[in-house]
Amino acid sequence: MSDLTHFDADGQAHMVDVGAKDSTHRVAVARGVIRMAPDTLALIQSGSHKKGDVIGIARIAGIMGAKRTADLIPLCHPIGLTRVAVAFEFDAANSSVSCEATTECNGQTGVEMEALTAVQVALLTIYDMCKAVDRGMTITDIQLIEKRGGKSGHFRADTAS
Numbered sequence: 001m002s003d004l005t006h007f008d009a010d011g012q013a014h015m016v017d018v019g020a021k022d023s024t025h026r027v028a029v030a031r032g033v034i035r036m037a038p039d040t041l042a043l044i045q046s047g048s049h050k051k052g053d054v055i056g057i058a059r060i061a062g063i064m065g066a067k068r069t070a071d072l073i074p075l076c077h078p079i080g081l082t083r084v085a086v087a088f089e090f091d092a093a094n095s096s097v098s099c100e101a102t103t104e105c106n107g108q109t110g111v112e113m114e115a116l117t118a119v120q121v122a123l124l125t126i127y128d129m130c131k132a133v134d135r136g137m138t139i140t141d142i143q144l145i146e147k148r149g150g151k152s153g154h155f156r157a158d159t160a161s
Contacts, residue, residue: 026106026107029144030118064121
């Protein structure tokens, strides 16, 4: 367990001490997809859903999710986010909506969990708003795409996989 930073020498879970780490500009980008029936996608795209602007509400939900990450993930540090951006892309060929979240801070710990949380909350919001017409939607392919800043440096996922 020595490589897992959230466990002490005795194997007990603890919040990592980041007090001695340098404060740096940190950025994380995460992505995920929700697949649905073609009619559901058309409903979202047209903006004619009776619950309103599905994408607009999902964007706000994603931002709120990023801001609440430390409340949801037990050992995450509360951090001062300086930016959260949540974007969506429609894919008619695959009857899906992809979500990409970018989070930023100037701090002593990264923002990967905030980006991942933003994506999942945004996609769950789409599911929630559309479940009355399509309970078969599937949320998939949630992943960290990129991380910059901090001691561990730059990470970029292999987008070919």
